[in-house]
Amino acid sequence: MTSEIRDISLWPEGRLKIDWVRHHMPLLNGLEKEFSLEKPFSGLKIALSVHLEAKTAYLCETLAAGGAEMYVTGSNPLSTQDDVAAALVHEGLNVFAWHGATEQEYGSHIRKVLEAGPNIIIDDGGDLVHLMHTEFRHLIPDVIGGCEETTTGILRLQAMNRAGELQFPMMLVNNADCKHLFDNRYGTGQSVWDGINRTTNLIVAGKNVVVAGYGWCGKGVAMRAKGLGAKVTVTEVDPIKAMEAVMDGFTVMKMSEAAPLGDIFVTVTGCDNVIVKEHFALMKDGAICCNAGHFDVEVDVRGLATMASDVRPARKNITCYTLEDGRRIYVLAEGRLVNLAAGDGHPAEIMDMSFAIQALSARYLVVNRSSVLRKIWHMLQDVPRSIDEDVARRILSFWGCGIDTLTAEQRKYLYGE
Secondary structure (H helix, E strand, O other), X not given: OOOEOOOHHHHHHHHHHHHHHHOOXXXXXXXXXXXXXXXXXXXXXXXXXXXXXHHHHHHHHHHHHOOOEEEEEOOOOOOOOHHHXXXXXXXXXXXXXXXXXXXXXXXXXXHHHHHOXXXXXXXXXXXXXXXXXXXXXXXXXXXXXXXXXXXXXXXXXXXXXXXXXXXXXXXXXXXXXXXXXXXXXXXXXXXXXHHHHHHHOOOOOOOEEEEEXXXXXXXXXXXXXXXXXXXXXXEOOOHHHHHHHHHOOOEXXXXXXXXXXXXXXXXXXXXXXXXXXHHHOOOOOOEEEEEOOOOOOOEOHHHHHHHEEEEEEEEOOEEEEEEOOOOEEEEEHHHOEHHHHOOOOOOHHHHHHHHHHHHHHHHHHHHOHHHHHOOOOOOEEEOOHHHHHHHHHHHHHHHOOOOOOOOHHHHHHHHOO
């Protein structure tokens, strides 16, 4: 199967990017060495759909070092980096992705990855798993299982499972503590503002920032906005999360109340139609809207376009929508993930933890595949606590941090052992 990428000649620049993150991802360094010796994926095909940039590329190379035949695509047309894709192809991996793919091209690339007949699926948002269960059902018997990276993807898996549609076990990587507590909070918190600041070149201090959603990602975005000197308002539908936001020192109100006040709006909910026409109608001139949820459905860009008398680029990755009354509303990165479509995504050290969970979960699936095939597992499988703790202990060791252990007496006191 021939790879489909933009330009193979871009590979040297992509190689530099991969080598840079490689030097800052010690967990994957260690796993690459272990996998090279163990070859846990020998004879197996892995289909991967994750934002195709340097950290993801290093995960792919780590899995390939373990013997996997890799079939790789992106999970967002605007987050794919063509030079990184070229570098992977230069190393012999199968890649089907390019930046700015149309909806039809994106779908074709997803299909190419699945046509290979994968044994393991590593997904980001659920597109691979969804298509496997609709158009490629005949290949399901060869699938050992898969791993899902995101909150959005897990919500889709849960819906499939409730409907009795999910046909192979999926490891809920996003729910692992070493993923969501760090990737979602610290990774999203930093990378969202990296994307916004790189794209706009505007100050954050003193501005009114509205964060829609106070899950782990929203907490990180709000925390970083506060650290940059912004006045932060949170909108929520969950009363408990809203209460938590208040106790964390943020103002909480409805989006309809926040719309006239905000200078910068960031959606981080995983839901659709979070900012819609009625909110655009209330916004001040120059308001900036962006999204950090997986799909480009949180900011109703199409609805905004119908309200505008003029739509034009204002700057790279910024579209200006001029309304009939002359107010301008700016949308970053077409309403797609601002931290990836207009930035380089999470810091390397954060993705080192997340991708270590991915790699170890994939190995866990393979090691336990006999149980899987006998349908001993649930279709939705939590990452074992032992993997979480393994990753935590490895990273603490790299940081030079030691921790105490319980004595036998303490274990007896706490657990009766």
